[in-house]
Amino acid sequence: MPAPTVTSAEIFERYEEIRLRLPAAKFPHRSQFIDNLGAITDKIDVFLLDAFGVLNVGEQVIPGAVERLEMLADQGKQIFVLTNGATYNSNQAYQKYRKFGFSLKQRQVISSRDEALLALNDIPDHFTWGVAATDYSAIEELPNRTRLLADDPQAYDAVDGFLFLSSAQWTDKRQQLLTEALQRHPRPFLVGNPDLVAPREEGLTLEPGYFAHAIADETGIEPVFYGKPYAAVFERALRAVDLTGVDRSRIAMVGDTLHTDILGGAAAGLRTVLVTDHGLLKGMNASDLIQRSGIVPDFIAATT
Template identity: 45%
Template sequence: MSVAIDPAQALAEYQRLRPRLPDCDKLGHGTEAARFLDIVAPYELILFDAYGVLNVGETAIKGAAQTIAALREMGKSVMVVSNSAAYPKAHMMDRYARLGFDFAADEVVTSREALLHRVATEPARRWGVMLNPDKDMGEIARLGATVLADDPAVYDRAEGFLLVGADGWTEARQALLEASLKRQPRPVFVGNPDLVAPREDGLSLEPGWFAHRLIDTTGVAVHFCGKPFPDIFDLALARAKPVDPSRVLMVGDTLHTDILGGAQAGFATALVTGHGSLLGLEVAAAIQGSGIAPDHIVTEI
């Protein structure tokens, strides 16, 4: 869902929600570097956020694919760890190939996969899904899920809710979901905890934004399955070669998801400032105000 929200508003909302995010006492020194490749020597495994680091919307960030290639030549392992949940994995892989990246399927870990992994441990339910009705549900269809549109009865029949994609979500649908949960609380799982994502025309609102509104208005319990929460990092490490967490670098554009999440997992962190959620803001002030400090700061990879 695209609306007029700027990076300062997004940062303020993340900070308001800080008590709901993981605790982490690990603080970096915020050392600035002119070139991303100059900071990678100590690390064996490098995890990349996607939006704001590799791409903005459907556009690759200049030089990002070349940096991935250079890291491979240096013998580094690379993975994408993305809070992208609205599309099946095959769609994601097609996108990366189209944008010039050579990631293998097991090098891409998404919050959608973390969500599916978590839901597999739950009792079978009739799920209602936040997703554009025009999109392919992919693997989610096998869960006996129904896309939430404009029929209140569909909301009330659902035995639980999966928030995976906010494209096409409306204020009317949000109101239907809130009203249904007030009448009867049910489990809510969020496949994309991001509040916003950088697109070509600005920031879009993501499922995390609407999930926190549910908490505000209904008090319902919500389980988040992506950054900064542990599920997605556990899934990434399970796929990677064994590595000490101190030898892992998490690279992202958002303090409250990428940097906080990487730090709570015991990783080093690098904040990318040139294209994503902090674009146009005073980065030092954002770090100081949030209390979330990366180990490294770079403009781009």
């Protein structure tokens, strides 16, 4: 799609508009300000890290992030990347972070796409999904029959349900075709990335959640979301953690967005860390947004 002109302030307001579709949570009364994650190693044993805005911005690694993760690992901390990125499969995502220089094992990278695909295993084999993705999204790994959604209107009527994984090649025309198809014939509508935007070098790019919520507003059809801030992906992450001797109060979700990372982490009963200097809230008054939204992180860090 063409580079959007949406601003962080507009996206904050949009998240507030769709708040009723997001989970509820309890929050601390106030946040503690810290410089980086190194300041809370005495309080946290497990770090669940968002990717965009915490580890990287687009294809650029956030300065010091590689070294910070190495330091946490040297101290025996458990580290997992918990990403809403659904364009790539788990192996592609893992290779991406290895290329960036992060010393991670594949089991440490947990994506919303993995959770969405797991849900497909409960769907009858004869089901055909219309998939919003890219031609490099490896949709052939899906357990059901698939059809990549493009500009053919007949494709939207020929499938049994829709799975939205990536908006990288999405267009206004395809958005209209999907909206009209659901209006004519309501069907299951699954979304593998609930994010409204992602921070990249050129600014914010619109993500599947942005388009899915627009369709929900117009059609009244509620999508099923997989990924932060929804519970299933946190449950999946916690199953990967060695919880021996670890209380949930010593597990932290680290992210750059209030309405996905912080809200989702708090709803899962975890501590939360908001990173402000690289992602969605860069250049904004985070304290004002926290007060307005009521979404309060345990810690606010300038950087990872």
